[in-house]
Amino acid sequence: MTRRLVLAGVILGLLLPQALMAADLIGDAEKGEVIYRRCSGCHEVGAGADNGIGPELNGIFGRAAASEKHGYAYSKGLKRMGADGLIWEFATLDAYIENPKALVSGTRMNFPGLKNPQDRADVLAYLRSFSDMPQNIPESSPTAFAPEVTLPPEVLAIVGDRDYGEYLASECLTCHQTDGDNDGIPAIIGWPTEDFVIAMHAYKRQIRPHPVMQMMATRLSDEEIAAVAAYFATLQ
Amino acid sequence: MTLNRRAFIGAGLATSALLAAPTVWAQAKPRVVVIGGGAGGATAARYLAKDSKGALDVTLVEANPIYTTCFFSNLYLGGFRAFESLQHGYDGIAAGGVTVINAMATGVDRAARTVTLAGGEVLAYDRLVLSPGIDFKDGSVPGWSADAAEIMPHAYKAGPQTQLLKAQIAAMPQGGTFAMIAPPNPYRCPPGPYERISMVAHVLKTSNPTAKILLIDPKDKYSKQALFEEGWERHYPGMIERVGPEFGGDKVEVRPATMEIVVDGTVQKVDVCNVIPGQMAGKIAGIAGVTDDKGWAPVHADSMKSKMDANVFILGDASAQGDMPKSGYSANSQAKVAVMAIRGELTGSKVFPAKYSNTCWSLIAPDDGVKVGAAYEPTPEKIASTSNFISKPGEDAALRKQTYEESIGWYAGITSDMFG
Structure with missing residues (x-):
């Protein structure tokens, strides 16, 4: 077993109890869209979304953390986790948005975290609708987030x-x-x-x-x- | 002649000896002495050293090796903060290149440009920053003197007085009376007495629900009045009685020996009496001779420079500057303007236009925070308010909670800005 695989295993092992809990929760994408407003100051998603303070989140499910082809200047901490094999999927995203700095020490994502598991399930259901396989989640029309003000x-x-x-x-x-x-x-x-x-x-x-x-x-x-x-x- | 190593060292020594001549050393680095290590003085000392990058010799004179912030001390009374969380040392400031001297400054000779310390030591300065906070006016509340503070605490300089007041509140008999004698304008922290009333009510609500709170106030109106009154009605109905000047709140006498207060001739026995007397600039400002007939130190609005001495700057509560309230936030804001002016004068660094600001957060009950603030700019006469805002009555619980959480963030921010 290579070092990368060992680390990935450790990460998944840590996340397993949460993942099982989270699996019981059915996310509501519409509610998630409202909760997502707390994220939208930094993260764009939907048609025309671009990297901003944080990376854009289209197709986040299944993506490797700190994926280089994504063109965003990730923190060292997140790059390290990506190199160690962290893949964004329900369980990992759920842990990350519960407490970003607990999962990835050194991340620049300054977000105190969503403590309520249902809130996390809802916002992930919303994000899932912008990824390739929105299984069991109703389609919602992609939403582009325009800049707050248009400056000359x-x-x-x-x-x-x-x-x-x-x-x-x-x-x-x-x-x-x-x-x-x-x-x-x-x-x-x-x-x-x-x-x-x-x-x-x-x-x-x-x-x-x-x-x-x-x-x-x-x-x-x-x-x-x-x-x-x-x-x-x-x-x- | 070939220069061998020995000859070279000899030449070097001769040059050093020349440089060591006293007149040359005295000019080497401009000296700034800062008296008072609170929100104004600590910020000024730290920024003077940090921004001048070693070009200034900065000394901070503060009597206490550990500083206890007055701001948030009401939250300690209310049980929301540990006392230790209000305490800060000066190691961070010293590490930033400031010489920290824990001694009381007892004299200022403005002609000789020296400061004398309690131990007799004399410090020379090119610029002096006075940030001594407040002292109490003798005779402001008849019957009360500094000696009576062990019985009727002011708790308006944070420290043992704050701990004493908390212990007295805890020891009140069931159904007893807590009295506060509120100060006349101007005074440190305008919403402070009323936030304190809120915190005392919060404690008594659970520990002593039949207790009464009596607020004796010489002022017609006060900071955030509508917000406090709404909050008291909601959280502590029937517990707080305010006696304003229309009912003799401005004619009060206290009798510490018998724990009585006399309001407009009526004698009343109380169990705790928090006397917050009328105030003036900290004593050293008066000793330095930079105060006016009201006891405050007038300053130029664009620099915080004394109107009485171009080598002296006064920060924070002690200064008479115009519209800014006497608050830790204001002192911190003023310090940055003064530092820029001092560096400009002593090192020739660029001086930008002065901007000041202030925000005061107050906690009324758990997760019920409110705030008031303003931006300020200098005019020829004074520091003048240019815009302001205040929390509104009837705001929803989520916003009030957010405001409280913001105040916690501010505390962390300003104390790290002050102490490094």
Whole structure:
């Protein structure tokens, strides 16, 4: 038995009890679509879905973790698991979305996890409808997730002043931690610059609802948003 | 002449001796002394060292080797936090290149630009940052003095006072009365007294359900009033009575020896009395001579620089700056602006326009959190609010829970930002 097979066996062995439990649950894709809104800030799925803060999730079932041809810059932790033979299927996805960092230490997926098994079954039923074999799951029409705000190319093209960004970012660090801790307040390090800029403009235009962030974003100019994004993109 | 190794070393020594001349050393690195290791001072010291990358000699003077945050100390009273979770040491700041001295600063000579410590040691500075928090005004509540704090605790500087108040609440007789004498404006943490009332009510609701809470308040209105009143009615109906100035809340005397309070001439016996007196800038600001006739230290809005001395900056509760509330969040925000200004003056680094912000979260009951906040910018007169928001009455439980969880995240964020 090669090392890869041994590790895969260990992973499956750990997951088996959960997998058996989860198998009893029938997921509801419609409910799952609602729960999936918690994921859609980072993950696109459906027609035209692309990699964003997280990888797009079309065809996730049956895919090897951190699959290279997928074109997403996965964390070392996830690459290691992929190399060790982790395949995304019901049981592995179920464990991952229950507690991402418990399954893959070092993953950049800053998501506290879905604790309710039925919620996980529902959201996986929804995701299953975008994979090749949606067995026993009613078809739902693919949903494309448009960006929250459409920004003119010249706004996206602004190259932020990292030094100015570092000063402006000090205001963010009263709440958001540089080590990427995600407890109660989301981590904002290591985002692709464009996603960061779009998110800030979504707050500035009051499309994203959080009042503190709306206030912070509203007083930043386009150049200042680019500067903050440029700074945080350099933190890992 | 061929330069052999010995000759080379000799030349090197001569050069070193020249460099070691006192006048040269004194100019080598600009010195910044920070007094007070709380939200303003700890942040300032850490950022001064971090952002100047060794170009500044930064010393932090703080009396206590372990800092206990005032923010979240109400959650300790309510049983939501362990006391130890409020405590932070200065190792992270020292590791960041700051010289940390655990001593009380007792004197400031602004002409000589020196600070004197309790042990007699003298520190020279090029820029001085004062972040001393608050002290209490003598005579603010007739009958109460610092000596009475062991009987009627203020618990408004976190530490043993907070532990004493918690123990007193636990020891209250069934059906007893908890009284709070709330402070007049301006004071540290505007929603703080009312969050504390909420936390005391939460504890008494289970341990002592027939107990009464009496809130004696000299103010007509207070921070987040509608949110607190709605929450008290929902979670603690009939338990809390507020006596505002219309019923003599501004004419109160306390008698620690007999555990009595006198409100507008009426004597009442109570079991616990939390006296939060009127406040002023921490004493060292007055000693330094940078305070006004009201006891606070006026600063320029664009830099937190003292209006009385261009080499002195005042942060946080002690400063008189305009619209920002006296809060840990504000002090942390102000520290970053002051650090940028100081670095600009001493090292020539770029100075960007000042931006300030504040958010105050309060917990009313388990998973019932609310918040208020604002953004600020300098005007020629003061730091002025440019936009603000506040939680709304009647919000659903999920949002209130999220707000509470957010406050926990903020605590982790600001303490790691302060202490490294």
